[in-house]
Each structure stands twice: as C-alpha cells, then as structure tokens.
Amino acid sequence: MKTENEAVAAQATVVHAGWGESFEALMGRVAGCFPRRETRLTCRNMVQGLLMVKDSANCWSLAEAIGHTGPHVLQHFLSRARFDTEAIRRSAAAWTVEQLGDREVMLVVDETGDEKSSLDAVGAARQYSGALGGIGLCQVAVHLSYVSADGHALIDRRLYLGEAWAADDERRELTGVPDETAFATKPQLAGAMLAEAHASGIRTAWVAADEVYGGRELRRRIRSLGYGYAITVPTSHHVTTPGGGKSKVTALLERVPKRAWMRLKTGHGTKGERLYDWAMIDVHPDDTPSGQAAGHSQVLIRRHRRTGSLSFYRTWHLDPQPISVLVSAVCRRWRVEEDFQGAKGLAHLDEGQVTCWTSWHRWSLMSVLAYALLAVGALQQRRHTTPADPDDDLAMVPVSPHELLALIRAFALPRPRQDADPAHVLRWSHWRRRHQHRAADCHRRWNNVTAVVIA
Template sequence: MTKNQEAVAAQATVVHAGWDGLFEGLMGRFASCFPRRETRLTCRNMVSGLLMVKESANCWSLAEAIGHSGPHVLQHFLSRARFDTEAVRRSVAAWTVEQLGEREVMLVVDETGDEKSSLDAVGAARQYSGALGGIGLCQVAVHLSYVSAEGHALVDRRLYLGEAWAADDERRELVGVPDERVFATKPQLAGDMLEDAHASGVHTAWVAADEVYGGRELRARIRALGYGYAIAVPTSHRVTTPGAGKKKVTALLERVPKRAWMRLRTGHGTKAERLYDWAMIDVNPDDAPPGQAAGHSQVLVRRHRRTGTLSFYRTWHPDPQPISVLVSAVCRRWRVEEDFQGAKGLAHLDTGQVTCWTSWHRWSLMSMIAYALLAVGALHERQRAHPANSDDELAMVPVSPRELLALLRVFALPRPRQDTDPAHALHWSNSRRRHQHRATACHRRWNNVTAVAIA
C-alpha cells in the first residue's frame, strides 16, 4: 500500500512538473506579441480557464472560474485589447509543429459549424454544416490540422463569409470585418492556409481533404507548393485515363479486375480492425502548374467489404507511391475530426458566444492554444510512459488529451474559484441574477417598441 501511494505521488509530481514546463514554454514563445503585461496575463488566465471549466464556457463562466469580479476584462481582451492575433497564432503553430515533429507530415483541411441563435454573429447564416447534420443557423470555419506520426492538433482557421454576408457593408461594419476581407470559397480559404503553412516552413507534406476541396483550382495550388494530396471526390467527378478518354470515376470500375482489389487495414476500432477493399487506377493529371512535371496521379477506390459502398479519392505525388502509402494518406484525414471533437469538447471552441470579427478570431485562437497544449502534453506523457527503446508493454491504452485533462484537473490546474470561495460564488450568483433581470426588462421594452412600430 505504501509503495502504491509513493508511485501515485511520484506520477502526480511528474504530471504537475511536466505541465508547468509545457505551459510556460508555450506562453514564453508569444509573450512578445503583447505590448502590455496585463494583456499577457489575461491570455494566460483565459487559456487556463478554458481547461478548468467543464461545462459550456463563455466570458462569464471563465471570469467566474479564474477569479475575476465580472466578465469585462475578458470581453475587453477579446474585442478591444491591442495585440497581434495572427502573430500569436503563427508562434503557436510553429511551437506545435516543433513539438509534434516532422515525420510523416500531413496537412488536413476541413470545415466545421457552430450553431447560433441569431444572425447577429459574424458570418452566421442558414447554411450547411456537417457538425449540425444539415442546414441550420450557424457559423462555418475552415480549419487546418497538422498531423504527424507523433500526434496532431489544429494550427490555423479561417471564418467563412457567405456571398450575402461578404457583400453586406452594413453588417460588415457592425461586426468589424476588415475591408480587405472579401468573399472566398472554402477551397480558396483552404489554399490560403496551406500557403501560410508552406511559408512558415512546412515544405514536405501530404494534404488530405473531403469532397468539398476536390476541385482543380485547389489541387493545382497544392501542387504548386510541392505537396502531395489525397482528396475525396464525388461520384460525378470526371477524369481522363490513358487511352480511354474522359469519364466519370464510377465508370473506372469496369477496368478493375477482381484480382486487382486489395484488402487493407484502415485503422483500429474498439472491437476490431477496420478493413476495406481498395483499388488504384492511373489517370492523367489535370492540375499541373506551369513548368511542373506531370508526376503520378491516381484514383483510389474504396469498397466496403460487406455493403459494397464505394468512395473515390484523387491522389497525386511527384514520386511513385505504393497503394499502402496512398491509403494511409486517405485514412489519416480523420485526425481532423478528432481535433474538432477535442477542441470543442475539451477547449470550448464552439461555445464562445462571440459576435464580432476580432472576438471570434481571438476566442478560436485561445481554444486552439488550450487544445495544442493538451495534444502535446499527451504526446509527452506517452513518450514518458513508453520510451522508444523500452520493451515494457503495459496493459493500458496510451494517454489521450481527454485523459490528460482529467489528470490535470486533479494534479496541476487550479480549481475554479467558486468551488473554493463561498463569497466569490455568492457574488457571481447575485451578478448573474441582476444581469438576467436587466436583460429581461430590455427585451420586453424592445418587443413593445417593435410591436407598436408594426401596428
């Protein structure tokens, strides 16, 4: 019993010390981006608060947890404080790349939607979102995830403004959209992020994406950067094959003999390995930038081994690649879904209740910082528990960001202030009730005014 208690105490000390070093190391990377000490401290407190708060987080719940008397400091930080948001993001992205390593690098682009209750929020409109499972009132943002053999995390994002939003000067002014921000499609936003990643030093990588990003324009931009790609395409996608002309990808199945299908593992499920049948067909590239060699372009076909459901992917790389490498590139796209789940569930990416351009970008940045800390911290814990040269195999799954956060809330992170200070909890209870009373009265007065105007 004594030995077990000593082992637990030692592990708690390691977790605490490792987290402190990780947190201070990242905060030090972008400290110079803040001209004022107060703003820098608010950033630290907000990132900690995002990890401390278990329920839905906004400026009110974060301020209560970290010990502020009201939400005004955080609201000022998100909307009006002077610091270079993009300089901070670039520093965090560079730190994340260094920590996750440059082995088997993949850049994954995908969008996610956050449900909204009104059209006042920047970019909010009735539009399709896979996160909502259809069309709904939401904000949609395109994200870039950095995936390596060691781990993965979000490193960039772009808020999508629909054509109506981008053309509405009054709404743009109300929420502070910069004049230089014009309408751009999701593939164009993805291409901008990929170019930024390349400019920051990520020169060798695969790019993966779903069907939204399978158009020729983005594929040409990816090739111009020197990246290979593995991108899903719809069944209506047309390709040109050597000696057979242009046809839909579904028509290529006629050229695939039974012996050409290969059964390959695409991942591990909770109950068994995931196995699919795959076929690879050479096609002529249609996206070569001027002066670039043709390279090697294929269509990958994935077939469910029980239902027969088919999926199609366009791939390209300057060098010939075996089908196992191409299949791995396709399957690793799902890491971005894990990042969305973690950034939302653990770091509150989707609960900010922010309405303006600057505040949306700063809230999403703070959430990305918090999740990057968890992703890298989980990697360090896995490396510590299973050194590269160790033969020790414990009967446990590796530490995940979710599991690490549970440990941090016990061993390293401060407890929310309202859990330890009754006077603070009472102060916030009174503040919330006063605010709710004023808000209700204002809504009633406004409804009376509009009712008279309509009559």
C-alpha cells in the first residue's frame, strides 16, 4: 500500500510540473501575437476554461468557470478584439511540431462537420458530413493533423464555404467573411494547408487522406511540395499499368496472384492485433509536376481476411518503398480521427455557439491549442513511464489525453469558480435570468411588429 501511495504522489507531482511547463511554454510562444495584455490573459483563461468545463462549453459556461461576472469579455475576445489569429496558429503549430518530434512524419488531411440549428452560422448549410452520418445542417471544416512516431495533434483548419454560400453577398457581409475569401473546394483547402506546413519548415513527410482528396490536382500539388502520399481512392478510380493500358482499380484484382497477397498488421486494438491481406501493383504516375522525376507510384489493395471487403489506395514516393512502409502510411491516417474525437470531446471544438467568420476561427483555434496541450502532455507522461512488464500485475496502459485531462483537473487546473464560491453561482443565476427575460421580451416585441406588418 505504501508503495502504491508513493507512486500516486509521484504521478501527481509529474502531472503538475509537466502541465505547468507545457502551458507556460505554449502561452509564451503565442504571447507576442497579442498587442494588448488583456487579450493575452483572456487567451490563457479561455484555454484553461475549455479544459476545466466538463459539460457543454460556450461563452457563458466558460466565463462562469473562469470567474468572470458575465460572458462579455470572452465574446469581445472572439469577435472584436484586435490580434492576428493566424499568427497565433502558426506559432502554436510550430511549438506542437517541436514537441511531437520529426520522426516518421505524416500530414493527414480530413474533414469533420459540426451540427447547427440555424443557417445563420457562417458556412452552415445542408451538406454531407461523415460525423453526422449523412446530410444535415452543419458547418464543415477541413483539418490538418501532424503525426509523428511519438504523437499527433491538429495544427491547422479551414472552414469550407459551399459555392452558394461563397456567392451570397448578404450572408457574407452579415457574418464578416473577408472579401478576398473566394470559393475553394475541399482539396484546394487541403492544398493550401499543406503549402503552409511546407513553408513553416515541414519538408519531409507523407500525406494521407481519404478519397475526397484523391483527385489529380491535389496529388500533383503534394508532389510539387516534395511530399509522398498515400490516399484512398474510390472503386471508380482509373490507373494506367505498365503494359496493361488504362483500367479501373477494381480490374487490378485479376492481375494479383494468390501468392502476392501479404498479411500485415494495420494496428493494435483493445482486442488484439488487426490484420488484413494486402497486395501492391505498380502503376504509371499521372500527376508528375513539370521538371520532376516520375518516382514510384503504386496501387495498394486491402482485403478483409474474413469478409473479403476491399479498399484501394494510391501511393507515390520519389524513392522505392517496401509494402510495409506504404501500409504503415495508409493506416496512420486514422490518427486524425483520434484527434477529432479528442478535440471535440475534451476541448469542445464542435461546441462554439459562434456565427461569424472571425469568432469561428478564434474558437476553433483555442480548442486546437487546448487539445495540443493534452497531446503533448500525454507524450511527456509516456516518456516518464517505465514500459509495462507483461508479467507485472500492476502494469498499466500508457496515459491517453482523456486520462491526462482527468489528472490535470485533479492536480493542476484551477477549480471552476462555481464549485467553490456560492456567491458567484448566485450572481450568475441572476445574470442568466435577467438576460433570458430581456431576450424573451425582445422576441415578443419583434413578433408583434412582424404580425402588424404581415396583417
């Protein structure tokens, strides 16, 4: 018992010290992007608040937890305060990349949707979202995740404006969309983020994405940046094989001998290793930028060993790569799904009740910063933990961001103000009720005016 208590005490000390060091390092990195001390302190408070609040988060719940007397400071910070949002993102991304290291780097592009209740929110429209499981009223954003051998986290995002939204001058003006922001497809948004990552110093990496991003234009841009890629393609995708002419990827199955299939591990779950059968076929590259060598292009075929279901992937690298490396590049794409789950579930990425362009970018940025702290903190905890002995009855799995957040709330973060100050709870109760009364009264007045006009 004494040994276990000592281990718990040591864990608490490591968590507290590690969190404080990482938090101050990240806040110090972005501090120069704020021209005023007030906005710099609000940034610190908001990042902490996003991790303090357990239930749904908005300006009201964050302000109450932080200790503000109302949501006005946070609302001003998100919508009207003067600072360079993208300069902060670049500084935070550079810090995250440094902490996660540069071994076996991969840049993963994917999109996610946030359900909305109104068309008033910037970019909100009835559109497809995998997160919603179909078509619904939502905002869709394309994200970029940085994946290394040690960890992974989101480092960039772009809000997708559908073609109708981008052409609607009235809605653009109401939500503050900049004049220079034109319609861009999701692959074009992905290309812009990859170019930004390249300009920031990430020069050697694989790029992974799903079939939305498998078009020739983006693949050519990835190659022009010097990256290799492993991208899912649909069954309708056409390729040209040496001496075989042009055909759909599904037709390649006829050219794969039985002995060519390899059973490889694609990951490790709670129920054991996940194994699939894989085959690789060389194809002619159709996306070579001007002046660049052709390199080595393949189609990977993945077959479920029990159901026989198939998936197809287009890969390219300047140098020849063994199938094990290509399969690893394909499988590591799923790290972005873990980042989406963590950023939404732990840092409230999808809960910002914001309607305008600037406030959306700032809310998402604060969530990305909060999640980056958890991702880096979990990595630091793993480095301080002795690898588990399979024969040790007290062995534990590595600390996850979710588990780390529980420890940080217990040992490092301030307690939400309402948990320790009944007077604060009463003040907020009075404020909410007064605000709700005024809002209901305004709605009644407006309904009376519109009723007279219609009559």
